[in-house]
Amino acid sequence: MKRIVILGAGSGGTMLARHLFKKLPHESYKLTLVDPEPRHFYQPGFLFLPFGQIAPEECYRPKTDFIPKGIQLKVDRAVHIDPELQKITLDSGQFLLYDILVIATGTHIAPEETAGMLGTGWRKDVFDFYSFDGALALRDKLSQWPGGKLVVHITETPIKCPVAPLEFAFLADAFLEEKGIRDRSSITYVTPLSGAFTKPRAANKLGHLLEEKDIHIVTDFAIREVDNVNKKIISYDEIEVEYDLLVTVPTNLGDAVISDSGLGDDFGFLRVNKHSLQHEQYPNIFSLGDATNVPTSKAGSVAHFQSELLSANIIRYLMGLPVQLDFDGHANCFVETGHGKALLIDFNYETEPVEGTFPLAHIGPLSLLAESRLNHMGKLAFHWIYFHLLLEGHSIPFVSPQMNKGGKKLEPTPT
Amino acid sequence: MEKSIAGETIDVNTEGYLTQTNQWNEKIAEAIAQQEQIGPLTDKHWEVLQYLRQQQAKGTALSIRGIGKSGVVDIQTFYALFPNGPLKKASKIAGIPKPASCI
Numbered sequence: 001m002k003r004i005v006i007l008g009a010g011s012g013g014t015m016l017a018r019h020l021f022k023k024l025p026h027e028s029y030k031l032t033l034v035d036p037e038p039r040h041f042y043q044p045g046f047l048f049l050p051f052g053q054i055a056p057e058e059c060y061r062p063k064t065d066f067i068p069k070g071i072q073l074k075v076d077r078a079v080h081i082d083p084e085l086q087k088i089t090l091d092s093g094q095f096l097l098y099d100i101l102v103i104a105t106g107t108h109i110a111p112e113e114t115a116g117m118l119g120t121g122w123r124k125d126v127f128d129f130y131s132f133d134g135a136l137a138l139r140d141k142l143s144q145w146p147g148g149k150l151v152v153h154i155t156e157t158p159i160k161c162p163v164a165p166l167e168f169a170f171l172a173d174a175f176l177e178e179k180g181i182r183d184r185s186s187i188t189y190v191t192p193l194s195g196a197f198t199k200p201r202a203a204n205k206l207g208h209l210l211e212e213k214d215i216h217i218v219t220d221f222a223i224r225e226v227d228n229v230n231k232k233i234i235s236y237d238e239i240e241v242e243y244d245l246l247v248t249v250p251t252n253l254g255d256a257v258i259s260d261s262g263l264g265d266d267f268g269f270l271r272v273n274k275h276s277l278q279h280e281q282y283p284n285i286f287s288l289g290d291a292t293n294v295p296t297s298k299a300g301s302v303a304h305f306q307s308e309l310l311s312a313n314i315i316r317y318l319m320g321l322p323v324q325l326d327f328d329g330h331a332n333c334f335v336e337t338g339h340g341k342a343l344l345i346d347f348n349y350e351t352e353p354v355e356g357t358f359p360l361a362h363i364g365p366l367s368l369l370a371e372s373r374l375n376h377m378g379k380l381a382f383h384w385i386y387f388h389l390l391l392e393g394h395s396i397p398f399v400s401p402q403m404n405k406g407g408k409k410l411e412p413t414p415t
Numbered sequence: 416m417e418k419s420i421a422g423e424t425i426d427v428n429t430e431g432y433l434t435q436t437n438q439w440n441e442k443i444a445e446a447i448a449q450q451e452q453i454g455p456l457t458d459k460h461w462e463v464l465q466y467l468r469q470q471q472a473k474g475t476a477l478s479i480r481g482i483g484k485s486g487v488v489d490i491q492t493f494y495a496l497f498p499n500g501p502l503k504k505a506s507k508i509a510g511i512p513k514p515a516s517c518i
Contacts (some may be wrong), residue, residue, distance in 0.1 A: 113480070156478040156479070156480055156481075157476060157478065157514060157516065158476045162516045162517045162518075163516070163517065163518060192478070192479070192502075192514075193514055193515065193516055194500065194503050194513065194514075197516075197518055198513070198514075198515035198516045198518070199515065199516070199517070199518050200428075200429055202518035206518070219500075220499070220500040220503065222478075222479040222480070222490075222502075224490075236479065236490050236491070236494055237494050251480070265473070265474070265475040265476070266475055266476075266481045266484070266485075267475075267476065267481070271473070271474065274474065293474050293475065293476070294474070295474065295476075296517075297517045331517065333517070335518070345517070345518055347517065352518075353517065353518050
């Protein structure tokens with residue numbers, strides 16, 4: 001009996017487990033999922049929760065709903081991995097031995113990494129929306145907020161769902177307008193990068209959105225501290241931005257088990273080959289989703305595409321065949337722009353988001369890198385698709401794990 | 416697109432960042448630094464540039480806080496060496512991609 005242990009039963013871990021469960025003979029393989037959290041969160045919901053556009057109870061379901069009998073689920077936390085002995089130590093003191101280990105522990109916010117972020121203002125006028133509790137606390141704050149200086153801030157990259165802070169700013173603009181307090185509020189978007197849009201085509205096509213929505217932008221801002229008393233954030237080069245309400249995306253880190261076991265990069269993300277998702281040093285360790293250091297977006301769509309390819313690679317490895325280098329960094333994300341519209345982007349390691357049609361070349365019906373109501377409907381429908389199709393390991397019709405170049409306007413590069 | 420710099424032809428993107436990190440050499444770095452009004456490049460500059468190239472080759476995402484924790488340079492000195500957006504400027508001179516988002 002071969003033992004396959006998957007640490008993390010979020011999007012990536014659950015989808016991979018279901019693929020493997022479908023493909024492997026049950027009498028020869030034992031699949032175990034380990035996760036300390038019994039709820040499966042629909043994380044795209046955290047963007048809508050602060051604005052009251054989704055109910056808290058729609059944001060999660062029990063993990064057991066998505067894990068077939070025959071896959072063992074341990075509600076426990078992995079605290080150490082010994083890759084030589086192929087042994088995992090759990091928080092409860094138990095040990096698990098593995099033949100194949102998959103690390104799918106995701107990423108979490110680490111506000112403690114920034115001076116003052118967890119100070120007296122935390123969850124009074126300093127909020128995050130990358131955790132369920134944070135998004136819920138922010139909903140309560142926003143429902144009472146009289147307006148003022150709203151600052152949407154990214155601490156440093158990489159972060160999960162890199163477009164979410166921008167979407168938050170767009171949705172906040174619409175929310176404040178609908179409440180009739182937009183005119184006495186300002187929205188400032190503060191980023192450590194050189195712009196809200198850093199890819200040439202997106203900058204060219206979408207740069208106007210910020211101006212249209214009267215969202216101010218502060219770029220190249222590397223935060224040194226949050227000054228809770230004077231309500232401002234201060235950068236290392238002494239730039240100050242005042243806020244009445246700070247919505248920040250704190251530093252994102254990988255799970256402590258990765259760094260505590262000496263397997264991660266500086267942020268605690270697992271070092272794997274970006275095409276095979278196999279650990280460079282220990283070939284029986286694999287990873288997917290937000291937990292890896294691969295240079296594509298940390299997004300559910302990425303975990304979905306990876307789960308299909310990685311399950312095939314794990315099976316090849318078990319059969320003694322070489323793994324295939326077939327993951328191309330494919331990501332596919334809706335970007336809410338407010339007032340019932342959204343964009344759709346589809347890209348990979350080599351191809352930045354471009355205009356075009358999706359998923360069918362020249363037909364669509366969805367449009368890439370352009371605002372439309374249909375894209376927004378797509379994002380709303382995704383809630384159902386996620387729980388009913390994706391987590392069960394089904395594909396989305398016409399959408400392949402590798403990016404399709406058909407229907408994309410790839411040339412020329414804007415200058 | 417191609418660009419001629421320090422007597423060599425290199426591939427750069429529209430913002431002047433090298434698209435092939437292996438085309439980089441010290442003369443190219445010095446020429447880009449001059450264009451960016453940084454330098455002359457000191458030993459400390461070179462130490463930082465080499466560190467960034469090594470980290471990039473390992474696939475590690477770069478951040479100012481991470482560089483501050485690296486032991487190579489403290490954040491204040493990093494700003495003094497590469498003023499006005501030190502990470503994007505140092506990346507350009509080091510011949511590695513600009514820190515970017517997905518869009």
